[in-house]
Amino acid sequence: MTHSYLPTKLLLCIFSLSLATINPFVTSAQNFALATENIASGGIKGLVRSTDGNPVGFVNIYIKGSNKGAVSSEDGKFHIKNLKEGEYTLVATFIGLEAQEIQIAVTNNETSSAEFTLPKSSQQLTEVMVTATRSKNKTPVTMGKIAIAPLDLPQSVTIVNSQVIADQQASKLSDVIKNVNGVSLGTTRGTTSETFFARGYNLGANNIMRNGARVNSGAIPEASTLEKVEVLKGSAALLYGNVSGGAVINMVTKQPKFEYGGEVSLRAGSYNLWKPIVDVYGPISKNLAFRIIGTYETAESYRKNVESKRLYVNPSLLYKLGAKTEILVQGDYLKADLTPDFGIGTLDSKIPTSISRSSFYNAPWAYNEIEQRTASVNINHQINNSWKLSVMGSNQVFDRDYFSTERIQALANGDWGRKLTRSKIAEDYYTGQVNLTGSFNTGALEHKLLVGTDAERYLNTSNTFNIASLGKDGVYDTINILNPTKFVARTDEPLATNTTRTETPTYRFGSYVQDLIKISEKFKILAGLRWSYQKTVAAKTYDVATDAQTPNATAADRYDRAFSPRVGIVYQPVSNTAFFASYSNNFTPNTGRDIFNENLAPSIIDQYEVGIKNDFFNDKLSANFTLYRIINNNLAQQAQYLADGVTINTDANIKELTGQTTSDGAEIDLSGNLTQGLNFLAGYSYNFMRYTQTSGENGSYKEGERLVSNPAHTANATLFYTLPTSALKGLKVGISGFYTGERNAGWNTTHVVTPKPDGTVERTLNYRLVPVTGFTTLDLSLGYNIKQFSILGKISNITNELNYYVHENYSVNPIPPRQFVTTVSFRF
Structure with missing residues (x-):
C-alpha cells in the first residue's frame, strides 16, 4: 500500500512567500546601498575562536569609543556594518576573561576581516558560560541540527542544564524532566520503564534521543552522564520524522x-x-x-x-x-x-x-x-x-x-x-x-x-x-x-x-x-x-x-x-x-x-x-x-x-x-x-x-x-x-x-x-x-x-x-x- 500526503496549497504559499519577499527586498537593498555608498559603506566581518580552534559564540564585539558593535553567533561569526573609512579599535569581551583589543582599518565599499582567539579551550569557555547561566533563549539546542538561538525559533524550547541536574541529584531521566513544564510522568506495565506525556501525546521511543540519535525507551536512562537535557516542544517532524506532536527529548x-x-x-x-x-x-x-x-x-x-x-x-x-x-x-x-x-x-x-x-x-x-x-x-x-x-x-x-x-x-x-x-x-x-x-x-x-x-x-x-x-x-x-x-x-x-x-x-x-x-x-x-x-x-x-x-x-x-x-x-x-x-x-x-x-x-x-x-x-x-x-x-x-x-x-x-x-x-x-x-x-x-x-x-x-x-x-x-x-x-x-x-x-x-x-x-x-x-x-x-x-x-x-x-x-x-x-x- 502507498500513501502520499501533501498540503499543496500550503507549499505554494511557502514558495510564493519566499519569492514575494526576496524580489522587493533585493531591489530596495540595492537602491539603499547606492544612496548610502558615500556616507558609511565599510564594514568589519570576523570570527572568534578558542585556543583549540573551535568557534565561540556570544562574545561581545564593539568599536571602542562608539555605540556600534555586535555579538558573535554560535558559529563564532560577527558583522559590524555601515562604518566610515578610518582606523578603529575593536574590543572583544567575554564572561570571566579580560577584554581583548585589535587595531583594524576600514576602507569605503570594502569589508575588513578580523579574528580573535580567546585564551581558553572551548570546553573551558562553555563551563564559564554555564556558570554564568546564559539565557536559555540564547542557547542553541543541539537537537536543532543548526546553531539557531531559541529566541529566533518559532517554537517552544526548554533546556535543563548540568547545574540543575547536579543540584537535584538526578539519577534517572524522570528526575530531570520534572523540571520541564507541560511534560508529565506516566508509568508502564509493571513500572519497568518510564514514559512521558507532552501536550497530550505519549512520548515513546521515537521521541527520545541521545545526542540527536533515537534511542530505546524500554530502559530507564542513566542521568549521571548528562550534560543537559533539551526539550523541543511540539512538532519536530521536519528534523527527525516519525515523531508525535507532543515533544522531542534529547539527552546530551x-x-x-x-x-x-x-x-x-x-x-x-x-x-x-x-x-x-x-x-x-x-x-x-x-x-x-x-x-x-x-x-x-x-x-x-x-x-x-x-x-x-x-x-x-x-x-x-x-x-x-x-x-x-x-x-x-x-x-x-x-x-x-x-x-x-x-x-x-x-x-x-x-x-x-x-x-x-x-x-x-x-x-x-x-x-x-x-x-x-x-x-x-x-x-x-x-x-x-x-x-x-x-x-x-x-x-x-x-x-x-x-x-x-x-x-x-x-x-x-x-x-x-x-x-x-x-x-x-x-x-x-x-x-x-x-x-x-x-x-x-x-x-x-x-x-x-x-x-x-x-x-x-x-x-x-x-x-x-x-x-x-x-x-x-x-x-x-x-x-x-x-x-x-x-x-x-x-x-x-x-x-x-x-x-x-x-x-x-x-x-x-x-x-x-x-x-x-x-x-x-x-x-x-x-x-x-x-x-x-x-x-x-x-x-x-x-x-x-x-x-x-x-x-x-x-x-x-x-x-x-x-x-x-x-x-x-x-x-x-x-x-x-x-x-x-x-x-x-x-x-x-x-x-x-x-x-x-x-x-x-x-x-x-x-x-x-x-x-x-x-x-x-x-x-x-x-x-x-x-x-x-x-x-x-x-x-x-x-x-x-x-x-x-x-x-x-x-x-x-x-x-x-x-x-x-x-x-x-x-x-x-x-x-x-x-x-x-x-x-x-x-x-x-x-x-x-x-x-x-x-x-x-x-x-x-x-x-x-x-x-x-x-x-x-x-x-x-x-x-x-x-x-x-x-x-x-x-x-x-x-x-x-x-x-x-x-x-x-x-x-x-x-x-x-x-x-x-x-x-x-x-x-x-x-x-x-x-x-x-x-x-x-x-x-x-x-x-x-x-x-x-x-x-x-x-x-x-x-x-x-x-x-x-x-x-x-x-x-x-x-x-x-x-x-x-x-x-x-x-x-x-
Whole structure:
C-alpha cells in the first residue's frame, strides 16, 4: 500500500512567500546601498575562536569609543556594518576573561576581516558560560541540527542544564524532566520503564534521543552522564520524522576534554540506596582526548520485595583532525535488573486507597532483566567560516527478558486470579544522518540554511512462550489483596517454553531543507520541507524448534511517503523580545499492527503555535509564553480487545486507530540567575486533549472527553542559592516543588450499540475511567562546597504526600514517600 500526503496549497504559499519577499527586498537593498555608498559603506566581518580552534559564540564585539558593535553567533561569526573609512579599535569581551583589543582599518565599499582567539579551550569557555547561566533563549539546542538561538525559533524550547541536574541529584531521566513544564510522568506495565506525556501525546521511543540519535525507551536512562537535557516542544517532524506532536527529548552526554580532571562521588539514601559514580577525562595526546563515566547502583524500595541493580559505563573519545575537523566516538553499556511491580492494582476498577503503600503482590521469582549497548560516531568538519558538514551514525542493541504476574484487577471482595506473562524482546537499531549548515546573503536577506538527510533501520524481535502448570483460563493461582491469609500463594516458577519468534523490520529515509531568513533586524521567517519514506515489512513468524517460517497470507508490506512542511515568522521589536507564530504538518507512521495483523496507516498531524519570548535584566531572567493547537486526524492507541472482541489485549504492539483528537494548551516558562549564586527554574502548563471526531459506532470513543493519562494542569519550580561570600561561603540551599493535576486512568468512554428484536438499536456508553487526584511534592536540599570537596543532601516529598501513577486500570503505583539522599563528591 502507498500513501502520499501533501498540503499543496500550503507549499505554494511557502514558495510564493519566499519569492514575494526576496524580489522587493533585493531591489530596495540595492537602491539603499547606492544612496548610502558615500556616507558609511565599510564594514568589519570576523570570527572568534578558542585556543583549540573551535568557534565561540556570544562574545561581545564593539568599536571602542562608539555605540556600534555586535555579538558573535554560535558559529563564532560577527558583522559590524555601515562604518566610515578610518582606523578603529575593536574590543572583544567575554564572561570571566579580560577584554581583548585589535587595531583594524576600514576602507569605503570594502569589508575588513578580523579574528580573535580567546585564551581558553572551548570546553573551558562553555563551563564559564554555564556558570554564568546564559539565557536559555540564547542557547542553541543541539537537537536543532543548526546553531539557531531559541529566541529566533518559532517554537517552544526548554533546556535543563548540568547545574540543575547536579543540584537535584538526578539519577534517572524522570528526575530531570520534572523540571520541564507541560511534560508529565506516566508509568508502564509493571513500572519497568518510564514514559512521558507532552501536550497530550505519549512520548515513546521515537521521541527520545541521545545526542540527536533515537534511542530505546524500554530502559530507564542513566542521568549521571548528562550534560543537559533539551526539550523541543511540539512538532519536530521536519528534523527527525516519525515523531508525535507532543515533544522531542534529547539527552546530551558529557564529552571528552583536553585537560585532566574528573570527579568521584558516592550517593547514598533511604532503602539501602548505594551509588558510586566515577567521571575521569583528559588528553591522550595533543589531538586525542578521552572521557569515561561509570556507575553502579543497588537499591531496595519502599515497596516490599522490590529491588534494582544497575551497571552503567559511558566511554568516549574526541579526536581533532587538524583545526577544522573533529571526530567524536561514544559508547555506553547498561545492565539493569528490576523487580516488575504492578503496585497495589485496582479493586473493582477503583484505586484501593486503604491498602498500604508498600503492599506487594507479585511472585517472589519475578524478574525484568535489560541489557542495552550503544555505539555512535560524530564527524564535524568546518568547511570554512560559513559552512559546516556533520555526519553521524549510531547503533543500539536492546534486550529484555521478562517473567512476571500480570494485571492486578481484583474483584470487589479482593480476590484476584494471577496470570503470568513471559516475554523476550530484542531490538537492533541503526541510524545515520548527514547535515550541511551554512550562512549566506541574497541581497539584503541573511540566510541560515540546513540541508540534511537521515536513514534508519529498525528490527524488532519478540518471542512467544507456552507456560506450564497453569490452571483454568491460564490462572497461576488466586490471592486476596485485602486479606493475604485467605489463600496460600504459589512460590514456584513455572517452566516456560519458547515456541515462536516474530521479526518485524522497519526502514525509514528522509531528506529535509530548512532556511531561517533574516528580512530585517525585526523580522525573520523560518521555512522548511521534509520528504519522508517508510517501509514497514510484514511481520515474519518462525517456529523456534525448527526455525521454519509460519505462513502469513494476509499480511503485506506497507509503504508510506509524505511531505512535511513547516513555516514560522518571528517579530523582534527589541533585541530581547520575540513574538512568533508557526504552522507545521507531518505524518506519524504508526508502529505495531492491528488486531488482524495488518500494518497501521499513518496519522496526519497539524500544529499551530504562537508565543512570546523575553529576556530581562541583561539576560538574567527569561520569561516565555506559548499557546498551541494540535489536530491528529486518527490517533493510534493500544487495542483494548483482540479480533474476537472479547479477549483483552495485553500486547502493546497491537493497536487501533481511534479517531480525530484536538489538543489545546498554554505554557509559561521562567528561568534565570537574578544575582550571583541564585538560580531558579519555574513553569506552568494547561492542556486539554480530547476526541473531536469519531464514528459514534460500536466501540468508538466519546467525543469531548479528555484523553486518559493527561493532566489538565502541571507546574514546577526550583530555587537554589549558594552563598558567594561571608564565613558561610559555599553553603547551598535549595527547594523544589512539582505539581501534577487531576487526570484519568483506565480507558476513555466508548459507544456500545446493541441491536434490538424490533430492528432498532440501543445506544449506551461504556464508562471505564479511573479518576486520579492531583498532588504536589516538595524537596528540600542543603549542601556545602569547600575547595574540591562537596556534600549535598536532599529530603524529597517532605510532606509525605500519597498519590499514584496509574497505567490503564491495573498497574497502580504509589509515588515514593518521604526519602533522604546525599551525595559526597571530590573533584580533581
